[in-house]
Amino acid sequence: MTGSIMVPQGGPEEEVTVPDHQGEATDAGGTRRYDLAVIGLGYVGMPLAKEACASGLRVVGVDVDPAKIESLNAGRSYIDDLTDADLDAMLGSGFTATADDSVIARSEAVVICVPTPLDEDHRPDLSAVRGASAAVARNLTSGSLVVLESTTWPGTTDEVVRPILEQSGLKAGADFHLAFSPERIDPGNPKFGLSNTPKVVGGYTDTCRDRASAFYARFVERVVPVSGTREAEMAKLLENTYRHVNIALVNEMAIFCDELGIDLWEAIEAAATKPFGFQKFLPGPGVGGHCIPVDPSYLSYTVRKLGYPFRFVELAQEINERMPSYVVNRVQRLLNRERKAVNGSRVLLLGVTYKPDIADERETPAVPVARVLRELGAELVFADPYVSSWAVDGVPVPREEDLAVAVESADVTVLLQQHAAFDLSVVEDRARLVLDTRGVLAEAVHIERL
Structure with missing residues (x-):
């Protein structure tokens, strides 16, 4: 070449x-x-x-x-x-x-x-x-x-x-x-x-x-x-800080749009029809991977050496890092609606990698979600075609092989990652309760979007 x-x-x-x-x-x-x-x-x-x-x-x-x-x-x-x-x-x-x-x-x-x-x-x-x-x-x-x-x-x-x-x-x-x-x-x-x-x-x-x-x-x-080298180094941080800040924006909007009764997912799709001046970002359970959760902190570190904070980055970090806890709050709300407590409930986590259709678990938000649910007494299980075994803080989480059996036996299913291998119709038809953090399931009485 x-x-x-x-x-x-x-x-x-x-x-x-x-x-x-x-x-x-x-x-x-x-x-x-x-x-x-x-x-x-x-x-x-x-x-x-x-x-x-x-x-x-x-x-x-x-x-x-x-x-x-x-x-x-x-x-x-x-x-x-x-x-x-x-x-x-x-x-x-x-x-x-x-x-x-x-x-x-x-x-x-x-x-x-x-x-x-x-x-x-x-x-x-x-x-x-x-x-x-x-x-x-x-x-x-x-x-x-x-x-x-x-x-x-x-x-x-x-x-x-x-x-x-x-x-x-x-x-x-x-x-x-x-x-x-x-x-x-x-x-x-x-x-x-x-x-x-x-x-x-x-x-x-x-x-x-x-x-x-x-x-x-x-x-x-x-x-x-x-x-120079500094311009090249800054280019990388700018790319990922841009994504980090915009993800934080829609994550925060997801929280207050839920309280306002607004379908943010529909609003985002409507805004995305504008052929200029808008780029679509979607909310989620948190940020993961080798770049977004890490790189903006490098830029914030650089700015702090000058004697002042990089407020955009630090605010975005705060918003994105609290999303796993917000996901757990929504799970609690779903269970409360059925007069159930998180303590003792069987919670299925669907997709524990940080991106769809890969096996990469680096900085996955599934970990803090699982950690808080476990602290509240939930019985955790997971399903992921790319992950054969998974542990949180050294404690193994049981793996479910059959998707239909998994969603039917769970008190609540949390869709964290939309792997193409998941038959979403099975989740829609057979799950008791679902929190869809990716906005990919059809809305129904038993399904809530983030």
Whole structure:
């Protein structure tokens, strides 16, 4: 694949390589060389490795988790967007996974795709980024390209990653190339993947940016250069903060529209008929995944360092985080209508992943919903075609295999995620009481929408 931007690569002259009998590139001493080393083999790193392999690049993956390495090298994928067949093709092209970070020294480009979670105080936790950067520094060679893709606060590439890399004795912009390119992976999206989603790239210097842009153009259709790493870092936070704030808006509207007797779902669909100036967002039981619950806090952290709060983000966080409790309140109301208490009632949770039709449970709002229901004495069960076992705070929740039996035996069913595998007509026809947090069920006496 040839991307829409092609710029000359800067840096020192690259070492001459010669192919061996399997087509693998080696240096003059016979040591294998790689075009790309991906550090962090999760939901971001593996799609990147997949597209790079498909474009003909020689790729190696580095991770600290032995289970991941064993699984990948055995051809078993644990990523929703990467099938075993995809992985077989990657392995056939020469891809391998390893915990040995010395392979970085034999790689022309290194992309860091490690997690950037929040700590218990909702502050950025960059321990994985620092660890990955230290591994790169130990193996950094002149002329290499290093790119950070992990979402973080503006200034991280320059203020955190660069000093660690320069402990190698090499200087960014002079001896090696440094850039930031935010990941835009949307797990389970059938339309947009890594190759056809525009790639934002910001470099420590213009030459760094150009080198990184040329690299990504080898397997991404469109590269979007920006003036620096901070602009690229901010772009990612802006994207997700925009979604976070608008989700909070409709979540709060769902609460007061219920009290006003207004069908917000119908109002949203009506507003969405406007062909300009409006984008549809839907309420739900809370926000989940690897971006929306986390990334805005990175931006809030950055603003607070200036001495004042980022009130939009913090208010949105407060609204979205209280939605699981509101869901439980609505469950209580439904049961009260039937003269039942939550204590002792059998509550079925339908769909415990954070998105439909994937197995990803990261930051799923199903957890806080389940936690509060359990505290109130509910007998919890769940049904999810993508989750074989599920525990909340270390305590297993029984899994229901048969949807019809599950909804018929539950005092109340809470639809948290609308997996396509769920036969919604079964829920509508056989459930006793239903709280539909996704607005996908037909309205009826026994069904309430959030």
